[in-house]
């Protein structure tokens with residue numbers, strides 16, 4: 001029997017105007033392609049994700065014959081030197097801290113402790129030798145880009161880091177924003193997962209060691225940068241005061257200001273270029289009035305056993321937390337309009353556990369008993385957190401504590417002064433922007449600066465007058481959101497002194513939007529993934545206005561969720 005290929009009546013394709021078919025056939029794919037292209041553009045403009053691909057690959061036309069002078073040898077300086085090692089024949093890192101030139105500063109630290117008589121108790125603190133970095137032993141956490149950069153920059157990074165006691169673990173699962181659980185995304189897709197966990201006092205020496213072992217064209221000079229010599233629109237040389245009091249001058253193809261809180265670049269250039277004083281709002285500053293204490297304990301085998309037995313539940317309700325694999329057990333971030341206590345409980349490395357406590361206008365616990373009392377005052381704290389305090393009782397006398405206060409955050413808008421600045425001057429890390437450490441973003445901000453410079457140096461000739469301006473414009477696009485979001489969140493607390501021309505009301509929309517977004521995270525996996533990506537600087541800030549997230553926010557406005 002011949003096959004009957006005619007459609008049954010109910011499947012007959014309706015007659016459609018061919019021009020409509022053609023239009024749909026053109027419009028739909030064009031829309032999809034345009035959306036993809038737009039997102040690719042936004043990702044490369046607002047994040048370092050695209051630039052990360054090129055890190056540590058050879059420069060196309062070979063290295064530039066000149067010297068890159070890096071002022072400052074902390075995170076921003078070390079990362080920038082690593083990047084410049086691929087672009088310049090010679091890289092010189094100038095650093096005034098004598099101790100950083102010792103073998104001890106390239107190895108796992110073995111610092112002793114010293115007793116401190118605090119206002120409320122006597123406690124032990126680590127007697128470190130990095131005198132110019134006062135937060136050297138304070139808790140530090142890092143987002144994903146640091147690990148992505150380190151893996152590219154230093155071959156075999158994971159194994160080396162692990163041998164130093166660092167942990168590479170999923171980033172915090174048990175995060176609570178004023179009682180709202182921030183769920184881990186169910187589907188990560190291609191989003192990189194995992195972050196590095198380890199104390200800053202280990203990470204800085206590790207980075208210094210890897211840089212000196214792997215980049216023979218990087219030199220370290222013990223001295224203090226105290227001047228720039230300008231020629232036309234470039235810094236021709238950097239003057240350095242050496243340890244014996246003499247001065248030397250280093251000719252440079254590029255100069256990177258990585259001097260952290262000293263913000264040396266702005267100081268030196270303001271003297272040489274008085275017109276910088278005419279740039280409106282070149283430097284913005286506010287006082288977040290926050291303080292944090294770090295309380296670190298040894299994580300003994302008995303402690304780990306006890307922790308396992310607690311069966312800590314995941315805040316997103318997806319079973320117990322695997323405390324052997326996870327590094328972060330609890331991170332409580334308050335809405336400053338509701339509560340001021342910030343509390344984090346993480347493994348600082350393979351054999352230490354650390355509590356970080358503080359907040360706006362906060363007291364600073366330095367003993368286990370004070371930490372317990374502080375935590376009792378906070379809202380939305382699960383009972384099991386107090387059981388962890390109990391587990392630490394046997395090692396309470398081995399705790400080391402660090403107190404730190406932050407009374408100034410600033411941003412320097414070098415991007416507004418592109419026409420005045422020397423073409424070969426760049427600045428990154430805390431030298432251009434210092435944010436409230438409560439979200440732990442400073443080290444990744446230094447990574448963003450170094451990777452952005454790498455991307456610029458791959459596209460723009462070193463002698464081009466657009467080098468500096470392009471760098472600052474790109475850096476601003478990638479870091480302005482860090483500044484605005486942490487500043488606007490801080491303004492929610494009445495003790496915060498806003499920047500000139502702003503009030504505590506400034507940023508109300510961001511705070512309101514967040515208050516509507518948080519309750520919807522557990523229902524909307526796109527929102528959970530977007531928040532994860534934004535927290536880790538892996539997506540453009542515009543992603544937060546995706547239709548699915550806006551729909552969730554709208555739903556929250558119309559049908560508000562019960563308060564936690």
Ligand SMILES: Cc1cc2nc3c(=O)[nH]c(=O)nc-3n(C[C@H](O)[C@H](O)[C@H](O)COP(=O)(O)OP(=O)(O)OC[C@H]3O[C@@H](n4cnc5c(N)ncnc54)[C@H](O)[C@@H]3O)c2cc1C
Nearest residue numbers: 072074075076135140141225259260429430437440442443
């Ligand atoms: C309490 C606290 C907690 C923090 N927690 C975190 C966290 O959890 N996660 C995180 O990512 N960040 C955190 N930060 C921020 C982080 O520590 C900084 O962002 C980071 O150190 C910035 O690195 P940097 O290289 O830009 O500057 P710095 O580390 O300040 O280094 C500047 C360097 O420049 C050198 N220098 C100064 N003057 C000169 C000169 N004239 N010539 C040459 N060299 C000079 C200094 O000696 C120093 O080595 C925290 C900060 C604080 C205060």
